[in-house]
Amino acid sequence: MKKKGFIRINSELCKGCGLCITACLKGSIRISNKLNMKGYHPAEYIENEKSKNRKCTGCALCAITCPDIAIEVFRD
Amino acid sequence: MKKKGFIRINSELCKGCGLCITACLKGSIRISNKLNMKGYHPAEYIENEKSKNRKCTGCALCAITCPDIAIEVFRD
Amino acid sequence: MAKQVFKRPDAIKENVFHYCPGCGHSIIHRLVAEVIDELGIRDKTVGVPPAGCAVLAYNYINVDMGEAPHGRAIAVATGIKRARPELIVFTYQGDGDIAAIGTAETIHAANRGERLSVIFVNNGVYGMTGGQMAPTTLLGQTTTTTPGGRLPLRDGFPLDLSQMLAVANGSVYIERTAVTSPKNIIKAKKAIKKAFQVQMDDLGFALVEVLSQCPTNWKLSPVEACRRVEEEVMQNYPLGIIKDTTHKGD
Amino acid sequence: MAKQVFKRPDAIKENVFHYCPGCGHSIIHRLVAEVIDELGIRDKTVGVPPAGCAVLAYNYINVDMGEAPHGRAIAVATGIKRARPELIVFTYQGDGDIAAIGTAETIHAANRGERLSVIFVNNGVYGMTGGQMAPTTLLGQTTTTTPGGRLPLRDGFPLDLSQMLAVANGSVYIERTAVTSPKNIIKAKKAIKKAFQVQMDDLGFALVEVLSQCPTNWKLSPVEACRRVEEEVMQNYPLGIIKDTTHKGD
Amino acid sequence: MGMTKIIFSGFGGQGVLMMGYVLATSGMYEDKHVTYLPSYGAEVRGGTANCTVTVSDEPIASPVASFPDFAVLMNTPSLMKFEGRIKTGGTVFLNSDLVELRPKRSDIQVVAIPVNTIAVKLGSIRGANMVMIGAFIQKTGLVALKSVVKSVKSIFETKGAKVHKMNRAAIQEGAAFKTV
Amino acid sequence: MGMTKIIFSGFGGQGVLMMGYVLATSGMYEDKHVTYLPSYGAEVRGGTANCTVTVSDEPIASPVASFPDFAVLMNTPSLMKFEGRIKTGGTVFLNSDLVELRPKRSDIQVVAIPVNTIAVKLGSIRGANMVMIGAFIQKTGLVALKSVVKSVKSIFETKGAKVHKMNRAAIQEGAAFKTV
Amino acid sequence: MTKQLMRGSHVIGEAATRAGCRFYAGYPITPQNELPEYMSERFAKLEGATFIQAESELAAINMVMGASMAGVRAMTSSSSPGISLKQEGISYMAGMELPAVVVNIMRGGPGLGNIAPTQQDYFQATRGGGHGGYRTIVLAPYSGQELVTLTMKAFDLADVYRTPVILLGDGLMGQMMEPVTFPDPIDPDTLPQKDWRLDGARDRDSRLIASLHLDPAQMEQHNWKLARKYAAICERETKRESYLLDDAVLAVVAFGTAARIAKGAVNRVRKAGLRAGLFRPITLWPFPEKELRALTRTIKHVLVFEMNFGQMVEDVRISVGEQATVHFHGRPGGIISTPHEIADAITKLFYRYKLDN
Amino acid sequence: MTKQLMRGSHVIGEAATRAGCRFYAGYPITPQNELPEYMSERFAKLEGATFIQAESELAAINMVMGASMAGVRAMTSSSSPGISLKQEGISYMAGMELPAVVVNIMRGGPGLGNIAPTQQDYFQATRGGGHGGYRTIVLAPYSGQELVTLTMKAFDLADVYRTPVILLGDGLMGQMMEPVTFPDPIDPDTLPQKDWRLDGARDRDSRLIASLHLDPAQMEQHNWKLARKYAAICERETKRESYLLDDAVLAVVAFGTAARIAKGAVNRVRKAGLRAGLFRPITLWPFPEKELRALTRTIKHVLVFEMNFGQMVEDVRISVGEQATVHFHGRPGGIISTPHEIADAITKLFYRYKLDN
Ligand SMILES: Cc1ncc(C[n+]2csc(CCOP(=O)(O)OP(=O)(O)O)c2C)c(N)n1
Ligand SMILES: Cc1ncc(C[n+]2csc(CCOP(=O)(O)OP(=O)(O)O)c2C)c(N)n1
Ligand code: SF4
Numbered sequence A, B: 001m002k003k004k005g006f007i008r009i010n011s012e013l014c015k016g017c018g019l020c021i022t023a024c025l026k027g028s029i030r031i032s033n034k035l036n037m038k039g040y041h042p043a044e045y046i047e048n049e050k051s052k053n054r055k056c057t058g059c060a061l062c063a064i065t066c067p068d069i070a071i072e073v074f075r076d
Numbered sequence C, D: 001m002a003k004q005v006f007k008r009p010d011a012i013k014e015n016v017f018h019y020c021p022g023c024g025h026s027i028i029h030r031l032v033a034e035v036i037d038e039l040g041i042r043d044k045t046v047g048v049p050p051a052g053c054a055v056l057a058y059n060y061i062n063v064d065m066g067e068a069p070h071g072r073a074i075a076v077a078t079g080i081k082r083a084r085p086e087l088i089v090f091t092y093q094g095d096g097d098i099a100a101i102g103t104a105e106t107i108h109a110a111n112r113g114e115r116l117s118v119i120f121v122n123n124g125v126y127g128m129t130g131g132q133m134a135p136t137t138l139l140g141q142t143t144t145t146t147p148g149g150r151l152p153l154r155d156g157f158p159l160d161l162s163q164m165l166a167v168a169n170g171s172v173y174i175e176r177t178a179v180t181s182p183k184n185i186i187k188a189k190k191a192i193k194k195a196f197q198v199q200m201d202d203l204g205f206a207l208v209e210v211l212s213q214c215p216t217n218w219k220l221s222p223v224e225a226c227r228r229v230e231e232e233v234m235q236n237y238p239l240g241i242i243k244d245t246t247h248k249g250d
Numbered sequence E, F: 001m002g003m004t005k006i007i008f009s010g011f012g013g014q015g016v017l018m019m020g021y022v023l024a025t026s027g028m029y030e031d032k033h034v035t036y037l038p039s040y041g042a043e044v045r046g047g048t049a050n051c052t053v054t055v056s057d058e059p060i061a062s063p064v065a066s067f068p069d070f071a072v073l074m075n076t077p078s079l080m081k082f083e084g085r086i087k088t089g090g091t092v093f094l095n096s097d098l099v100e101l102r103p104k105r106s107d108i109q110v111v112a113i114p115v116n117t118i119a120v121k122l123g124s125i126r127g128a129n130m131v132m133i134g135a136f137i138q139k140t141g142l143v144a145l146k147s148v149v150k151s152v153k154s155i156f157e158t159k160g161a162k163v164h165k166m167n168r169a170a171i172q173e174g175a176a177f178k179t180v
Numbered sequence G, H: 001m002t003k004q005l006m007r008g009s010h011v012i013g014e015a016a017t018r019a020g021c022r023f024y025a026g027y028p029i030t031p032q033n034e035l036p037e038y039m040s041e042r043f044a045k046l047e048g049a050t051f052i053q054a055e056s057e058l059a060a061i062n063m064v065m066g067a068s069m070a071g072v073r074a075m076t077s078s079s080s081p082g083i084s085l086k087q088e089g090i091s092y093m094a095g096m097e098l099p100a101v102v103v104n105i106m107r108g109g110p111g112l113g114n115i116a117p118t119q120q121d122y123f124q125a126t127r128g129g130g131h132g133g134y135r136t137i138v139l140a141p142y143s144g145q146e147l148v149t150l151t152m153k154a155f156d157l158a159d160v161y162r163t164p165v166i167l168l169g170d171g172l173m174g175q176m177m178e179p180v181t182f183p184d185p186i187d188p189d190t191l192p193q194k195d196w197r198l199d200g201a202r203d204r205d206s207r208l209i210a211s212l213h214l215d216p217a218q219m220e221q222h223n224w225k226l227a228r229k230y231a232a233i234c235e236r237e238t239k240r241e242s243y244l245l246d247d248a249v250l251a252v253v254a255f256g257t258a259a260r261i262a263k264g265a266v267n268r269v270r271k272a273g274l275r276a277g278l279f280r281p282i283t284l285w286p287f288p289e290k291e292l293r294a295l296t297r298t299i300k301h302v303l304v305f306e307m308n309f310g311q312m313v314e315d316v317r318i319s320v321g322e323q324a325t326v327h328f329h330g331r332p333g334g335i336i337s338t339p340h341e342i343a344d345a346i347t348k349l350f351y352r353y354k355l356d357n
């Protein structure tokens, strides 16, 4: 069975650099429309961490890339 | 006919380092017994600049080597 | 049960990074912290931050730290290491710091084979002071002091410090890495770990050059900045091991 | 009639050299003066002497001269040359001056390709200050600051500055020579001439390293000192052209 | 009108420094004493940018504003940073498109303007700062509106007629905005 | 006997600094105030070496000797350099093997000793400075001869008995030399 | 002349260019980066002008030394730590009597400190932070327009006296924009010839510029010569502004940014009827000692206000001797006092010493 | 303790070692080369001691900074130009409150100058040649034995006050041999623990040693803290010698080598019945201001004698105010005055001001 995972992005730590989006091969992250307190549009995880169909593998490539350690990664 | 030459050593400029002696392939220079004013035993030219039999060719290797530009070289 | 597979390293403090969005510095900080965690040396490590954007590295990396004047991190680190050889001492320096004002200190420490792990962050500009030319700036690159682009006759050529350090007899490990992609980041971390290991094994001077992005002063988005590193910067500064004599005599 | 085939060069003043018996400095001074004479550039040449035994070079070489702080000759020369590019500017520096305290200035001037002719006199010690270790001192060599001989772990390795400078993009001509014998002296002169010619042709940074003898601080006779250069020093610092890109593109 | 101090603050990129520069230049054109002081250095990185302008009929001692008469605040962090420092009786100009919060103080006036919305309507969000400066000048009367138009024209001289037209429109639109 | 200043001068290699050092050490052993001042720096290179010793019953203000009481001169350049500075009534000690010149001044005494010759006779020219110091002490009585022997012994402690014996012989031979 | 709103650092750069400066070497440091940046752009477009971003402050000052030897008007600039690194070079230039302008836009210190405006390098500037007991002329502008005039004057003084001149400002001076006007530029070719410069020994003996004087007697002679020059500078070149001092019973002494604020404070307390005035040294060395001393005929209280914890206060003490009581108010860290704060300090003194009756 | 005849530079090295110094980094420069040479040999044989011949003075001072951070007693030494290069580092250490001993064996200047003994770096040492308005304690030995005591004291003061201490001598102090005795060596392990040192965050929070204080308020606080420390040093640590001052009508003020000569001069003029004495500051900073001031109750003429063209004279003027007339005699180039010359200068003052009746 393919590994499943999910991530949590701390939107106040995130500066919206978008590097995680490039890193994610599954397209599970995007930039949010909202502004955070610092004035950035943070990244947001598109998937539902409960959903069985989610594509996120918990590969952590996003977190490895994130300059602001804004992403925590979990694997089932 | 082999070239002939001779040298003149300024014994007050000379510091008696002896490099010219090593440089001279003809053995025409030696260290003098006398002290110059600075307290060095200067080099002296052994040959007679008038002599027909002198070995000095005026090759100037001694002068090229002399750190104190104490040697002038002449060629017939 | 979901298990956390990626989290903040222990050796990173809780503070929010002051770096610009997408800046490579905080990635590299994290890698250093991860390596310190993995080697279990947090309680005997001392770091020396530079004057540069990373001047506040001590707000993030949770080890003893002593500040150095601009360019002198390696000299300060040498003092610490020689005074207490049991410590693991690293410096963290930008390209202006290590390759301009600090050139002499860097070269002579490498030549003496000081037992230091040096992290050299090459972002091709002076970040902290607002984007002036660095020794590593590429030809033609526009900075605030090369308004028409870097001209070799006026401004000199991109300097390859790592290659020069390879000439020094006391350097034993020099590698150039980047933090533009997960793959490169993983390699960079391996290199940083090795640089610490070399010190722990008392082998000599170790340096990891990390090509980093400065989106702010390059006036590019973070993603474009990473692409620029991969497409342009690496042309001039190819990644890879530049010197490794750690296995000599094996 | 006898004709004089060797005499004092015009560009040498009448003063008696203050150097020790057998010292290479005054030979090298003479070579520089001969080259200046031969190139006919005495009236547009400016020299920058070092702090070092050759600090008084201006007492001997008869051109305009401006004194530099220890190690900064190349920076001072850069200022002169950039301010008046029509001048021919050379520096004359010992190994302590150019390769220790002046490391950064040297490397960056080479990297910028400053149009300078640099005479680098490598005698392996700090002559002027009484024979302390220089960056170029050989391993095991005893000096007043390496009483038991140079130890790599404490004192570092002999530094090969010329090799490092070859890595810099702006350097176009670097050669290592010696003044231990007539043959070497003639070669050294040729190299010095070329270093001036490179500047006159506006090609880039040119440097001639001259292995020199310091009988006084080596505690050897001048003849023994020359032998030591040939037998020991040249093992570590082999003579020859280290870099020559002056014909690139011909 | 003595000496007036104004702080402009917002994210980098919102053109807050330009607003201050425009005001100071306009004052200069009217032969007033002016100073312009950007915040500088490390502060600039990432966080908010701000600058202080003083416009005065007499020589200006300190270009710093401990207690500004006016504050032009383009985002929420700016409001949080400067609310406490505004002089009693002073006025805050807020970019209401980005700032939802309102000052808690009752001794200052608030002028809220949706400058982003207005600018977008005029063709580009980049004109938001010009909208704001128009509104600010209209409300405070610190300098004449035509001085502002003139200074903006000269500042953007190299940018050509189209930019100038847009700027002028933005300033006028801002000036025309009816605040409560 | 108040304060006495002595200059020792000669070529490098003649051991003139050692002479001064021996005298100063001897004075110290007798609990006198002493200073020893070498000439230093660039002066040393090539030219003559010299040093100045002060021996005194009271604290020594300046270790420098503008007008030394005694001068011990081992070669001709030294005589030329120092002749003019010797105090009226002072004494010059000359190495007569190397110095043919004699002072022109009539207000100073001259002691000429062929120290090279004597030293060579004793086995090595390198003892010439010890011969000279012997003669100097004998003539001036600045310190006791036995203090000199003691200090030389301690200075050359590591060199072993043979060297000590030679030194002692040289000192004694110097002391025994009859000057005019 | 049209007025321009210009940042202080740029004003210095433009004024230098108009004074005929044709060589700039520097190394970035906040808060003066805008100056090298300006020079890089200005000189890129100016024939015969050289801009070098040096590898360090040491290299920069030594490049300036070389350019000065070659007879060109030359400048370098930095901020506190960078100026410390230039001390050896400044000492050499003073010793070799080489003109140059050194700009120090001071920041907080000691050490890395911060980039806020302070006046903590007063001693370093006025006492010669380098070795050898030389002196440098120190000019302290306090407005945009004075940045123009004093920068240009700095080059003239440097050439006339053949000595490095320090222009001492702070981040506020460097960053603030004020309206300024510039005089017409000077063509460097019209400046007096420097008959000591190094330009190749054509039809003349070779020249030497050196600070080495191995013979103590010669060194001493040289130093007395410098001392005489310095005495002449003290005699001729002191410069200060006197503001509302005629009837004053208390003088505030302050320079640069602090003087602006002090002036505001004086205006404030004047409104309250307190007879205070401002004595503003424009040359910090030579310090306007006599002028300050002369005030003590009527003024018995002096308040020194500096953005440090007390340095100029020594010069003030030396000047007034025991003829006036010297008080001090300092802010050593980059906090810029308000005129209000200084007015308070003045008022307290009036109250404490009953000066208002 | 047996007496040893030892060269000044060696005395400093041995005294430092006995004071527990275990780290030395330096760069050769005349006239103090014998000190690094001594250290290289001494430390080669001493367990746990580090000698580094650095690539430059800059590297040396920064290595010392690092060693000091690590808690080790550390020293560097140089002569005037090299000390100029260390100013940035000294400023950092003052800012970071790091102890260290910096030896300056002064030579002629400005610039390359010469290697003869002078006192031309008085200002640099006492006013902090670096940026940021810090102060360093400055000790001025005048004899071989004082080289022992003051070198050892320098390390103690540095540790107690966490500040760099400068030992200020000249070529005469460095080269001259005098008999000295040494106290027993201190075992560094018995010195008080430095609870601020960097030695790895084991069972404690990580530590930071830094001089960066971005926030002006915090920078100001830090500087007031330094100011308080400096005030405490001024209060507690001034040191001077008073020689024949009880009945004197004229005081010579001189330090270091100059004071030796002045003492000889005082002895001379005393023999002629002139009531002169010597006031010798041993700490140049803090300057013994109060002690000198106290003398002016009876002494109305002060002759400052310095081997420069006038620097300490400012401190003397500040000290005596208008209670005494300050005269100056200087030799700025390496010529060492004779006691005779100074005696003449004293005598002239007695004659001119009729002090002998
Ligand atoms: C002596 C000195 N000179 C200059 C500076 C100013 N300064 C601080 S950081 C820096 C360069 C920063 O560039 P880099 O080292 O490349 O690091 P980055 O900020 O790009 O990470 C400079 C010039 C200083 N603090 N001290
Ligand atoms: C700033 C500074 N540091 C140190 C010195 C002392 N100094 C003068 S020359 C020299 C080194 C000389 O060695 P090198 O350059 O090898 O030349 P050499 O005398 O052997 O020809 C030193 C350390 C100085 N003059 N200035
Ligand atoms: S863990 Fe992997 S798959 Fe999941 S969001 Fe991150 S990069 Fe995408």
Ligand code: SF4
Binding pocket: A009, A013, A014, A015, A016, A017, A018, A019, A020, A021, A042, A043, A065, A066, A067, A068, A069, A070, A071, C022
């Ligand atoms: S990489 Fe990190 S900071 Fe960047 S957008 Fe993603 S979560 Fe945000």
Ligand code: SF4
Binding pocket: C018, C019, C020, C021, C022, C023, C024, C025, C053, C123, C127, C128, C213, C214, C215, C216, C217, E045
């Ligand atoms: S300026 Fe550049 S290097 Fe500095 S924090 Fe920003 S992105 Fe990073």
Ligand code: SF4
Binding pocket: D018, D019, D020, D021, D022, D023, D024, D025, D053, D123, D127, D128, D213, D214, D215, D216, D217, F045
């Ligand atoms: S010390 Fe050495 S380098 Fe210097 S003059 Fe003598 S032999 Fe030459």
